Amino acid sequence: DVKVTQSSRYLVKRTGEKVFLECVQDMDHENMFWYRQDPGLGLRLIYFSYDVKMKEKGDIPEGYSVSREKKERFSLILESASTNQTSMYLCASSLFSPLSRNEQFFGPGTRLTVL
Amino acid sequence: AQTVTQSQPEMSVQEAETVTLSCTYDTSESDYYLFWYKQPPSRQMILVIRQEAYKQQNATENRFSVNFQKAAKSFSLKISDSQLGDAAMYFCAYRDNSGGSNYKLTFGKGTLLTVNP
Numbered sequence: 001d002v003k004v005t006q007s008s009r010y011l012v013k014r015t016g017e018k019v020f021l022e023c024v025q026d027m028d029h030e031n032m033f034w035y036r037q038d039p040g041l042g043l044r045l046i047y048f049s050y051d052v053k054m055k056e057k058g059d060i061p062e063g064y065s066v067s068r069e070k071k072e073r074f075s076l077i078l079e080s081a082s083t084n085q086t087s088m089y090l091c092a093s094s095l096f097s098p099l100s101r102n103e104q105f106f107g108p109g110t111r112l113t114v115l
Numbered sequence: 116a117q118t119v120t121q122s123q124p125e126m127s128v129q130e131a132e133t134v135t136l137s138c139t140y141d142t143s144e145s146d147y148y149l150f151w152y153k154q155p156p157s158r159q160m161i162l163v164i165r166q167e168a169y170k171q172q173n174a175t176e177n178r179f180s181v182n183f184q185k186a187a188k189s190f191s192l193k194i195s196d197s198q199l200g201d202a203a204m205y206f207c208a209y210r211d212n213s214g215g216s217n218y219k220l221t222f223g224k225g226t227l228l229t230v231n232p
Contacts, residue, residue: 004159031218033219035222040124040224041224042121042206042222042223042224042225043206043220043222044222045219045220048218048219050218058219090160094218096218103150103162103165104162104220106152106159106160106161107159108158108159109159
């Protein structure tokens with residue numbers, strides 16, 4: 001089975017701190033994604049990556065950056081955390097091939113609170 | 116841009132009964148996939164069922180089935196013989212095959228399903 005893990009289930013940070021959220025997948029997937037999930041808003045794509053060192057902005061990239069130095073790892077970085085970034089963050093991965101039907105596999109999520 | 120709309124923020128069903136969750140989407144593409152994902156409380160999101168737009172036959176997975184109406188751009192999920200373990204947030208999602216960023220999913224806002232014993 002595909003396993004997507006995230007470094008923390010719960011995280012509490014202070015305004016202005018630099019925050020790193022880590023995601024690792026073990027199925028050699030090319031694509032990796034970061035979403036934030038807020039009540040009543042569903043999942044919104046922050047950034048995605050289709051290869052090592054490659055990244056593209058999603059729908060809400062402001063205030064975030066990402067890093068993908070190795071295929072299995074995709075990091076989300078909050079350069080200067082703000083209270084409006086308090087949210088649940090979900091990582092996902094999928095195969096690149098269009099023949100794969102591109103099911104995305106999700107991690108357990110990190111609930112980030114910024115005080 | 117594609118949009119996905121789930122018009123029911125919350126639904127409830129009695130155990131063993133059938134419930135249908137609604138989803139509509141907007142796209143100008145003809146080749147795409149549709150998905151239903153389930154997110155149980157405090158647990159990981161998992162895929163429930165998928166539908167390829169070029170297939171006329173509705174997808175089924177055990178107690179889960181879809182009613183795919185391509186012309187109406189409707190993609191509802193039917194859960195038969197509901198069980199307590201079906202209680203979760205359900206998300207409808209869309210992905211097109213037009214190339215470029217064809218691996219991105221667009222999600223609806225979700226429907227919270229409660230199953231009453």
